[in-house]
Amino acid sequence: MTDVRARLVNLFFVNGQLCLIEVFSNKLRSFISSFGIFLGVASLLILLSFMHALRKNVTDSIVAMGGLDIITITKLAPETNAEALAFRRSPGLKLTQAEALQREIPEITMVLPEASSGHAELSVPGKEARANPVAVSLPYSDVFNYQIGSGRAFVQDDFDQAAKVCVIGSRIQERLFPGVPNPVGKSLLFNGMSFKVVGLIYTEDRWDWRSRTMLYPYPTYERYVGGQDNVLGSIKIKVKTISRLAQTKAEMTSRLISMHRGVEDFDVVLNEDKIKEMEDTQRALNILIVVIAVLSLFIGGISIMNIMFATIGDRVREIGLRKALGAHKSDLFVQFLIESVLLCFVGAMPGMVFGSIPTFLPTELLPMTPTLAAADYLLSIGFTIFVGIGAGVFPAWKAANMRPIEALQYA
Amino acid sequence: MDIATVLETKDLCKSYYLGNDAIQVLFDVNLCVRKGDFSAIMGPSGSGKSTLLNILGCLDTPTSGEYLLNGLPVKTLSQSRLADIRNREIGFVFQNFNLLPKLDVFSNVELPLIYGNVSKKERHALVEESLKSLGLWERRHHRPNEISGGQKQRAAIARALVKKPCIILADEPTGNLDSVTTHEILELFKELNARGNTILVITHESEVAGTTNKVFHIRDGRLYHD
Ligand SMILES: Nc1ncnc2c1ncn2[C@@H]1O[C@H](COP(=O)(O)OP(=O)(O)O)[C@@H](O)[C@H]1O
Numbered sequence: 164m165t166d167v168r169a170r171l172v173n174l175f176f177v178n179g180q181l182c183l184i185e186v187f188s189n190k191l192r193s194f195i196s197s198f199g200i201f202l203g204v205a206s207l208l209i210l211l212s213f214m215h216a217l218r219k220n221v222t223d224s225i226v227a228m229g230g231l232d233i234i235t236i237t238k239l240a241p242e243t244n245a246e247a248l249a250f251r252r253s254p255g256l257k258l259t260q261a262e263a264l265q266r267e268i269p270e271i272t273m274v275l276p277e278a279s280s281g282h283a284e285l286s287v288p289g290k291e292a293r294a295n296p297v298a299v300s301l302p303y304s305d306v307f308n309y310q311i312g313s314g315r316a317f318v319q320d321d322f323d324q325a326a327k328v329c330v331i332g333s334r335i336q337e338r339l340f341p342g343v344p345n346p347v348g349k350s351l352l353f354n355g356m357s358f359k360v361v362g363l364i365y366t367e368d369r370w371d372w373r374s375r376t377m378l379y380p381y382p383t384y385e386r387y388v389g390g391q392d393n394v395l396g397s398i399k400i401k402v403k404t405i406s407r408l409a410q411t412k413a414e415m416t417s418r419l420i421s422m423h424r425g426v427e428d429f430d431v432v433l434n435e436d437k438i439k440e441m442e443d444t445q446r447a448l449n450i451l452i453v454v455i456a457v458l459s460l461f462i463g464g465i466s467i468m469n470i471m472f473a474t475i476g477d478r479v480r481e482i483g484l485r486k487a488l489g490a491h492k493s494d495l496f497v498q499f500l501i502e503s504v505l506l507c508f509v510g511a512m513p514g515m516v517f518g519s520i521p522t523f524l525p526t527e528l529l530p531m532t533p534t535l536a537a538a539d540y541l542l543s544i545g546f547t548i549f550v551g552i553g554a555g556v557f558p559a560w561k562a563a564n565m566r567p568i569e570a571l572q573y574a
Numbered sequence: 575m576d577i578a579t580v581l582e583t584k585d586l587c588k589s590y591y592l593g594n595d596a597i598q599v600l601f602d603v604n605l606c607v608r609k610g611d612f613s614a615i616m617g618p619s620g621s622g623k624s625t626l627l628n629i630l631g632c633l634d635t636p637t638s639g640e641y642l643l644n645g646l647p648v649k650t651l652s653q654s655r656l657a658d659i660r661n662r663e664i665g666f667v668f669q670n671f672n673l674l675p676k677l678d679v680f681s682n683v684e685l686p687l688i689y690g691n692v693s694k695k696e697r698h699a700l701v702e703e704s705l706k707s708l709g710l711w712e713r714r715h716h717r718p719n720e721i722s723g724g725q726k727q728r729a730a731i732a733r734a735l736v737k738k739p740c741i742i743l744a745d746e747p748t749g750n751l752d753s754v755t756t757h758e759i760l761e762l763f764k765e766l767n768a769r770g771n772t773i774l775v776i777t778h779e780s781e782v783a784g785t786t787n788k789v790f791h792i793r794d795g796r797l798y799h800d
C-alpha cells in the first residue's frame with residue numbers, strides 16, 4: 164500500500180517537479196511554443212464573457228417583453244407601390260379596434276396601446292438628449308416589469324387628465340440633469356411641450372435600452388402628440404390562456420383584417436416567437452464560440468505537439484540515461500505528458516489574465532457588461548489539460564518506447 | 575553456480591543488423607564476476623567492450639547465449655522487470671558522466687531513488703550518505719557545469735552507489751579525465767571495492783586495468799582470460 168502511494172507520488176509529483184524545472188529553464192521557448200494556447204484561452208474567455216453579457220441582455224428583454232401571454236400587433240410599412248395603394252383603403256391600426264377585439268374575444272384580458280415616436284430630441288435650456296419616447300397605457304409598468312427607481316409610476320389621474328408627465332431612464336437624466344441624481348419635479352421639452360418628470364426608470368446598467376426611454380401616458384399622446392387620426396404604431400394584448408395562443412392569434416388576425424377592409428397592413432407576433440428567435444441567435448452564437456475555441460486550441464495543441472517532439476529529439480540521451488537508472492515506460496510517459504500539460508499552462512495562465520480584461524474595463528467603454536464565472540475559468544483549465552494531454556500523448560509514447568540502448572548511444 | 579556469483583555469461587554472442595547485413599560484434603563470451611570482485615575488461619577501441627557492458631547492464635539483449643544475473647536468466651524477464659533490475663541491481667558509470675545538466679548534484683543522485691519509489695525522507699538520508707562518503711556533500715547544490723570533471727565523475731559514482739547495487743558497471747570511467755583525476759577516481763574505486771562493492775570496469779588503458787584485481791582482455795569480440 165505504501166509502495167503504491169510512493170509510486171504514485173513519485174510518478175506524478177516528483178516527475179512533475181522535474182518537468183517544472185525543464186519548462187521554466189526554457190522560459191522564452193516555452194512561452195513562444197504555447198502562444199497558440201495563450202490566444203486560444205484568451206479568445207475563449209473573451210467570447211464567453213461577451214456571450215454572458217448578450218445572454219443577460221436577452222433575458223432582460225424577454226422580461227421586458229412581459230412574458231409569454233403577450234401578443235403584439237404592429238403596423239406594417241408598405242413595401243411596393245401596389246401595397247401602398249392597397250394600404251390606403253385601410254383605416255390603420257386604432258385603439259378602438261383593439262377595444263372591439265377585447266369585447267368580442269373573451270381570451271383577451273387586457274389591451275395595451277403603445278405609440279412610439281422613434282428617436283426624438285428631449286431638451287432643457289442649454290442641453291439636449293436623444294431618447295425613445297413611448298406613450299404607454301397604465302398597467303404598462305406592471306406587465307413589462309418596469310421598475311421605478313425614484314419618484315413614482317403613473318397613476319390613474321395622469322391618464323384621466325392626459326397629464327404632461329413622464330418617467331425617464333438614467334441616461335436621459337445624466338444628459339439633461341447632470342449632477343442632479345433625482346430630477347423628479349423638473350421639466351423637460353418634448354415635441355415643443357413641457358413635460359414634468361415624475362419618476363426615474365430603474366436599470367441595472369446603463370446599456371439597458373430602457374435607460375434611454377421616456378414613458379408618458381397614452382391619453383397625452385392622443386390629445387397632444389398623435390395628430391387627428393390617432394393611428395397607432397403597435398398594440399400589445401394580454402391573453403388568458405397561453406396554450407390557446409395560436410387560436411387567439413388566428414381569431415384576432417381574421418377580425419382585424421375585416422376591420423381593415425380586407426387589407427393586411429399589420430403583423431401579429433407572439434412573444435413566444437420572439438423569444439424563440441432570440442434563443443436561436445444565442446444557440447448560433449454558442450456554436451460559433453465552441454468552434455472558434457476548439458479550432459484555436461487545436462492549432463495551439465499542434466504547436467505544443469511539435470515542440471514536444473522537438474524536445475524529445477533533443478533529449479534522447481536523457482531518456483536513455485533515465486532508463487539506465489531504472490525509469491519504467493510509465494515514468495517517461497507521465498514525465499513528458501506532464502511537461503506537455505505544463506507547457507500549455509505557460510500559455511494558458513497569461514491567456515486567462517488577458518481574457519479577463521474585458522470584465523475589468525469601465526462600463527462606459529463597452530456597449531455591454533462582460534462577466535466571467537468560476538465555471539468559465541474551470542472550463543479553460545479543463546480545455547488546457549485536455550489539449551496538453553492530447554498534444555503530449557504521441558511524443559510521450561514515443562519517448563517511453565525508446566530502447567534504452569539506442570537512446571544512450573545516440574550521438 | 576554458487577551464491578557468490580553476481581553475473582555469468584555462457585557463449586554470449588551479439589550481432590548488429592544493418593539492413594540485411596549482420597555484423598557480429600561479440601563471439602562466445604564466457605564471463606563470470608563474483609561478489610567482491612574488482613575486475614577490468616581491457617581492449618582496444620571497437621573491440622566490443624561497450625556492447626558487452628550494455629548487455630551486462632540489461633540495456634541491450636544478446637543475440638544468442640545465456641546471461642544470468644544473480645542466477646536469473648535475463649532473457650526471460652519483461653521490460654518492466656528489466657527496468658527494476660537496472661534500478662536495483664546495477665550501478666552505471668559512464669565515460670561522459672551523463673549527469674542531467676539542469677539538476678543539481680543532489681537531484682542527480684536522487685534520480686534512481688525516485689524511480690525506485692523510495693519515500694522522500696529515505697531518499698534524503700540515502701543521498702546524504704552517498705554524497706558524504708564521496709566527499710561531495712558540500713557540492714550538493716551545484717549544477718554539473720559548476721564542478722570539475724573529477725567531481726562530476728564522483729557525483730556519477732555517488733548516483734551509481736545510492737541504491738546499493740550488487741554490481742557497478744563502469745564504461746571507460748576515466749576516459750574524459752586528466753591523469754591526476756584519473757588516479758583519484760581509480761583510488762576511489764579501490765576504496766569502494768575494499769568496502770565490499772563489486773566493480774567491473776571496461777577500459778583501453780592499461781593503467782586503469784592495472785589497478786584492478788582481475789583483468790580480462792577483449793579483442794575483436796572475443797574474451798580472453800588472463
Ligand atoms: N548500434 C550499433 N550498430 C551497429 N554497429 C555497432 C553499434 N554499436 C557498436 N557497433 C559496432 O560494434 C563494434 C564494437 O563497438 P563497441 O562495443 O562500442 O566497442 P568499444 O566500446 O570496445 O569501443 C564496433 O565496430 C562498432 O562500430
Ligand SMILES: [Mg+2]
Binds near residue numbers: 623624625
Ligand atoms: Mg566503448
